[in-house]
Amino acid sequence: MIPARFDYVAPTTVDEAVRALADAGEDGKVIAGGQSLLPVLRMRLAAPTKLVDIGRIPELRAIREDGDAIVIGAMATHYEVQRDPLVREHAALITAATDTVADPQVRHRGTFGGSIAHADPAGDLLAPALAMDAEMVVAGMDGRRTVPAAEYFVDFFTTAMTPAELLVEVRLPKYTGWRAHYEKFNRVAQSWSMVAVAAMVRTDGGTIAEARIGLTNMASVPVRARAVEDALVGQAATAENIKAAAANAANGTSPTSDGNADGEYRSHLARVLTGRALTAAIG
Amino acid sequence: MRITVGVDGTRYTDDVEPRMLLVHYLRERLGKTGTVVGCDTSNCGACTVHLDGHSVKSCSVLAVQADGSEVTTIEGLARDGRMHPVQQAFRDNHALQCGFCTPGMIMQAIDLLADDPDPDDNAVRHGLEGNLCRCTGYQNIVRAVRDAASKMAPGAGPAAEQVAEPTLDPASRSSDADISAPAPSHTGGGS
Amino acid sequence: MTATAEPEVGKARLRKEDERLVTGRTRWTDNITLPGMLHLAVLRSPLAHARIAEIDTSAAREMPGVIAVFTAKDLDPAREIGLPCAWPVTPDMKHPRRPVLAADKVNFAGEGVAVVAARSAAEAQDALEAIDVEYEDLPVVLDMEAALAEGTTVIHEDLGTNENAVWVFDSGEAGTGGDVQQAITDAEVTVTRRFRQQRLVPAFMEPRATVVDPTGPQLTVWSSTQIPHILRVMTALTLGLPEHKLRVIAPDVGGGFGGKIGVLPEELMTLLVARKLGKPVKWNESRSDCMATAHHGRDQIQDITITATRDGTITGLKVDLLADMGAYLGVVAPGVPLLGAFMFNAIYKIPSYRFACTNVFTNKTITDAYRGAGRPEATFAIERIMDELAVELDMDPLALREKNWIKHEEFPYTTVAGLTYDSGNYEAATERAKQLFDYDGLRREQEARRASNDPVQLGIGISTYTEMCGLAPSRVLGSLAYGAGGWEHAAIRMLPTGKVEVVTGSSAHGQGHETAWSQIVADQLGVPFEDIEVLHGDTQFSPRGMDTYGSRSLTVGGTALVLAAHRVLDKAKPVAAHLLECAVDDIEFAGGKFAVKGTDKSVGIQDVALAVFAAHDLPDGYEANLDSDATFDPDNFSYPHGTHLCATEVDTETGRVSIRSYVCVDDVGKVVNPLIVEGQVHGGLAQGIAQALYEEAVHDESGTLTSGTFADYHLPSAADLPTFVTDRTETPSTTNPLGVKGVGEAGTIASTPAVVNAIVDALRHMGVADVEMPCSPMRVWQAIQGGAR
Incomplete structure (x- = not known):
């Protein structure tokens, strides 16, 4: 075609x-x-x-450190993000999720910014960006503005950008020392996520000090599993506590139904996969 | 739009419509029919070529996006009449039946080996997850890639150097092409 | 080659085909470009059932690059052309006319309504968007049972019914066994189940394409087809063209799996347009068009009842099928269920059997043969219900099978379905499979996981299968009302330099004929493997052929080769005797040499070929020609068999199934090339496993195919399949001189029930008795929830 x-x-x-x-x-x-x-x-x-x-704009390709943030240029490819040591050190959740995006050929061509701006709720980078409170730097005729992730994703394939705006870069606060895992569940290796869970945790001794969790494909936009996050803070990182907290994963979500998964099953998966993501993150 | 693209060691300059896909440029303009189209959703990987040293699906790249780039196709791998070790391994291990997915599979396998010279079965399987085959059940493909890896390992013989794509060989230039300047060589999978 | 040389047959020869395929020097139909060639694009109905009120092509005709736009009115004004169906299974079978382009009414989403010929493919596609079609919606018939209900919308109004045909086999009536109704009445144990064979897409990797060149003395048709010969005959008959003015070529063909045995509306429209315009025309399809319009496979509902005594002896089997034909009839579609009819009884001694099949029209893409065609469906149903019967009887499922299967000393064995199985050894294959699988060890692990309530449960699935292949004895096909014979043809040409050309009527598309056929001929003629060229797929040099499907190439076409080779030798012998100055009876042939018995005098077959070419010194009256041909028509099918064992791990929290190990031991008789045989098994397993776990062609309630791209139809990649352990036993077939049985479909036939049996086995203790295919994580999880309730 x-x-x-x-x-x-x-x-x-x-x-x-x-x-x-x-x-x-x-x-x-x-x-x-x-x-x-x-x-x-x-x-x-x-x-x-x-x-x-926008593939011939050199500025958009860079991945750099900027104070408390890691800045990923919109045109950095998944392949480049996967291998970037700064991202790995300070934004491990992005590395983990990027590893699961599509397939190697697509990762060579596909870009971080392209995935974010495409705003497919089954896309694997949206939930990590949301969980990390990323900021999207958007350029328009009137200059640049910054849109927080929580406001950037509006609906299926819809962002807060106007057609005349361009996503320039994404600023990710550093989460140095956090442990992260992206748990993806799909029908076959090359298909989109039915549900996926982006989890990152900061532990203090055996206690969970902070947790950030984003859910892929549990609504028309990525969603935070705040009830799970809240339930975890201050708890010992035990299997029972994780399981109890993960039981809240589907709270406030509005999953769609399709041939691979109906809403009830998606909600169930969100709970199971959240437990697994947290367990894997804590290690 | 006018574009200049190096393909399999020869430089070509052509006027193309912006909407022309790289795979159609290769097949229809340059006669590189070894690269094929198997789907319209970028799932099957049959059209995989190397673009500036990385595997890409040439059905999901516009020809204009490849302007100024170097492309290697399945037809640019053999050197001096000898197959690339991955091509040879596919044959040695019966890693193909109808052969339609094979060019893409081989191009991706070469990319995979450039990133990971000694992959285990699982790494090969995941490294090829963007390529579909309906004939082989993949088992012999996995075997072939690992076989090639063992033969391409350092010290495994002169074939090892063929991980890199061919440098320009004047004899391999097609006679009717616009050879305005030699294209630089590049290594498969290197960044 | 000397007399002591190792035979070529049996060697793991690397394939001759591969050198061009791995270097990209291929000749797919879509590679063909001719001067002035036009490109065809087909406008397809987005609706599954609608009247066409009006088609306005005026704007499209004005688009850049457009040469012509055609509708049914232009291509077939008299409404005479109807696509052929070669298998009228019953005398009263309903056969709706399938037009090349829909005229008044569309009957499935994807049916062609108009066609554009333009100077480029892009311009042809652009013009489609400028064609305006006004449709009037009609009620959509999708469900087979609803299609048969009183008062339902009838798709083909002239037929008055959505029922295509009812075909029945009853062993009591046929005299091959008892009365199954009596068996059910008398049964100590009865198990009844309903199984669904979901709709599948063959998904050959090369989309279909056709190029027609109307210039020159003949119409030349290149097509990505499995059946160049049948296509030629059918095209001639369908369009009323003189057959000798048609040349059909199947160049390199990228897979088929039954999916390319059709006579396509697109092939005919390309031909008609090329003739009208007097220019070469190419049609090639996108994958999404291919998914929506190339025929689908399977799609049956199976109601099956098995009866047995308490000790596990099967007493009867009754099968009622519904088979979805889709909107029209494919070339062999009505007969696909019949290929299963003889296989439900499988490897078992069953005293009474009844099979009834109702073929149904729906507003969906047509179905037709897909790898295994009828036999996977039958094998699935019997192997699934054997496991259910074992549970009912509280027997080990392998022990139940062993109690009922035909023992190796009982061959030849005539089954309740009337077929005579010539050979087999189910005990040997099963024993070997058990060893490789560690059956007892896995059963112990299963117990342990159940005891510990492990979230990942282990299941073991068994499939002991046979199949009828080598299609087929022409007389049998005739008795089943099939429209053609089942012979195959081969020709051998001895070239002056001693090289050999082999022409086969069996048209390969990935099977490796060029290699295997060379091995066979090398042994027969004693010429080097490298000196043989195998030609196929062009009706000009290969006028006779029945093509490739039904695991028939080697058993039928391979045997034709052997017969042709014998004739070459028969012709060469008098020349050899003449050259060696001895009597013909004193000549013996071995290893490529004709020798005078008891002497060291000999002459090579190559020298004989040169002598015949020169013709200077031949026996008096000798016709200077060694070339020979032969046609083989088997008098029986061949019956590969085997035992497949699958261990699955089922994640009970998510429902995800993964295959822990898969062992199969197949008996395909004598093996010509073990490399090719293994490859066929691997590919077959992948397709069978994919049916069990991944693939389904899904239509929504409006009849739109929602799994219409590779993004939605879940073909497994390398990352989704396990490593298989394969082995063979070898019980030669007695129905052909090579002793071969065919291997193309075995893996697909056997593997699907092995996987589903393993899934159910893993979850049986949780109350799960079945999971509908494909066993997606959601379905498995739902089954567990249902079982627990």
């Missing part, structure tokens, strides 16, 4: 890209790694008339 015709520009700066998007209006579309977009265009499920390729 072949996409419908479109115009193509490949700006080399963020300013040019933003201008190109503004010019294109509603019918413009950013192409980052293209790993989600190109199949959609091939199937002609969407037909933007102008693609703005």
Whole structure:
């Protein structure tokens, strides 16, 4: 299958890209790694008339340390994120989740920012970003603004960005010394998550000092399992305590139903996988 | 749009529609029909090639995105009439039946071995999870990749150097191509 | 080659095919490009059942690059063309006309309504979006039982019913056994179950494609097909074309698994458009089109009853099937259940048997043969219910099987379904499988896990199967109303330089014929393996053939090769005698040499070939030609068998199943190339396991295929399958001179019930008696919840 015709520009700066998007209006579309977009265009499920390729903007590729944050450029590929020592040290949950994204070929091309901006609730990087209180740095004609993860994801495939805005980078607070695990559950290795749990924990001796948990595909947007987090804080890191806390994992979620999993099963999985993610994280 | 792409050691310059997929550029413009299309959702991996040293699904890359890049396809692996060790291992281990998935499978296997020169069965299976085969049940593919790994290990013989993709061999240039400048060589899977 | 050379048959020869396949020097249909070639794109109905009120193609005709747009009105104005069905299973079978393009009404989502020919594939696709079709919705018929109910919407109004055919076999009436109704009345133990064979997608990796060139003396059709010969005949008959003006070529074909045995509307429309426009035309499909329109497989509901005495002796078997044909009939679709009808009794001595099958039309993609075709369904049902019977009788499931199976000394054995199994040794295969599997050790571990209430439970699944393959004796096919014979043809050409061309009517698409056929001929003629070229898949040089399906190539086509080789030798002998100046009777042939008995005088077959080519010095009246051909028509099927053992671990918290170990010991008779045999088994296992665990073609309530891409239809990757342990026993077939049985479908037939039996076995103590396929984590988890309630 072949996409419908479109115009193509490949700006080399963020300013040019933003201008190109503004010019294109509603019918413009950013192409980052293209790993989600190109199949959609091939199937002609969407037909933007102008693609703005941000793959030739060097600034967007960098992963850097900035004070208390790790900053991942929107065009850093999954492959680069997976192997980045800064990410591994200070944002281990991102490393763990990125390891599970799609397959090696897609990880070579697909980008961190592309996945975030695509806002597929089954995508594996949304829940970690939410759990970590990531901040999305967004550029528009009026300059840049920062959107907290909790406000960035609005609905299925919908973010707080306007069509004329571009995700430039994602700032992740450092969680140095936290232990993290991403527990993914899918039908076959290459399919999307039915449910996944992004968990990170800071322990103090044998006690859980802090916990942050994000759930993948338990609503139209990633959700925090706050009831579980609250139940864990101050508790000894025992199997019983984890299990008791994990029983709250589906609270406040609104999972969809499909052929692979109905809502009841998704909720059940969220509870089981939260327990497993925490157990694996604590080690 | 005008693009210049190095493919299997030859540089080509062409005008293409922005919507043209890299795989269609390879197949229809350059006659690189060894690379095939098996799906439209980027699941099957049959179209896998190396783009600047990394495996990608060429159905999910626009030809214009490959402008200025180096591409290696299944047709660019053999050197001096000798198959790449991974190609040889696929044959030696009966790792193919109909052979349609094979070019993509081999290109991904080479990438996998560049990242992990001595993978166990599980690592091979996960390293190939983006490639579908309907004939073999994968067992002989796994065997072939591990066989190739053992033959490509340091000291395993001259074949080992072929982890790197071929440098330009003037004899392998196609006569009708626009050979404006030699394309630089690059290593498979290196960043 | 000398007389003492090791035979080629039996050697693990590396495949001749591979060198071009691993280097990308391949010739897929989609690679073919001809000057001025046009590209076809098909507009497909998004609705499963609707009237077509109007089709407006005017805007599409004006699109850039568009040469022509056709609807049914243009391609078949007289409404004469109907796609063929070659298996009218009953005299009163209902056969709706399937048009090349829908004219008034669409009957499944994906049916073609218009076709664009344009200068590029992209432009053809663009133009589809400019065609405007006005549909009027009709009620959708999806469920087979609902389709048969009184007052239901009838899909093909002219037929007056959604019932395609009812086919019955009754051992009492056939005289092959007793009356099953009596057995049920008298039974000490009766077990009844309903099993569903979900709809599957064959999912060959190469999407289908066709190129038609109308220039030149013949119409040339390249197609990604398993059946170039049958396609030629059927196309000629369907379109009323003279057969000699058609040349069909199957170039490199990327898998089939039964999925490419069709005569496609797309093949015919490509041909019709090419003829109309006088230009070469290519059609190639996207994967999503392929998923929606290439025929599906399985889709049966099986009601099965087995009766036995308290001591575990089976007394009767009754099967009632519903088989979903989809919206129309595939080429052999109505007969697919019949291929299972003879296999429900499997390897067991069952005194009475009745099978009844009702084929049903629904508003779905057509079904037809998919790897195993009828036999996997039968094997699944009998092997599942054997486990259920074992539970009922409180017997070990292997012991129950052993008590009832045909003992090796009882062959040949005529079954209750009327087939005569020529050979087999179920004891030997089972014994070997048990050793490799550590059956007793795993049973102990299972006990321990149950006792400790381990969240991961272990189950053991058994499948002792046989199949009828080597399709097929023409007389048997005739008695079942199949539209063709089951012979196969081969020809051998001796070239002047001593090289050999072998032409086979069996058209390979991944099976390795070029290699295996070379091995057979090398032994027969004593020429080097490397000196043989195997040609197939082009009706111009291979006019006679019945193609490749039903594990038939080696048993039928391989035997034809042997017969043709014998004829070459018969022709060569007088020349050899002439050259050696001896009597023909004094010549003996071995290792490629004709020798004078009791002397060291000899002449090689290559020298004979050169002498015949030169023709300077031949016996008086000798016709200077060694080339020979032969046709083989078997008088019986062949019956591979084996024992498959599967251990699954079931995570009872999530329902996820993983295969801990899989052992199979298959008996496929004599083996020509063990490498190829092992590969066929592996691939078959993968497909059978995928049916058990992963795959299902799902339609929503509107009849839309919701698993219509590889993102939604769960084909397993390498990461989803285990490493198999395979071994063989070897009981030669007596129905062909090679002693071979066929291996293409064995793995698929055997493995599905082994996996599901293992899952149920793991959960039996939790109250689970069945899990519907595919055994997805949700279904397994739900079964556990249901069992616990």
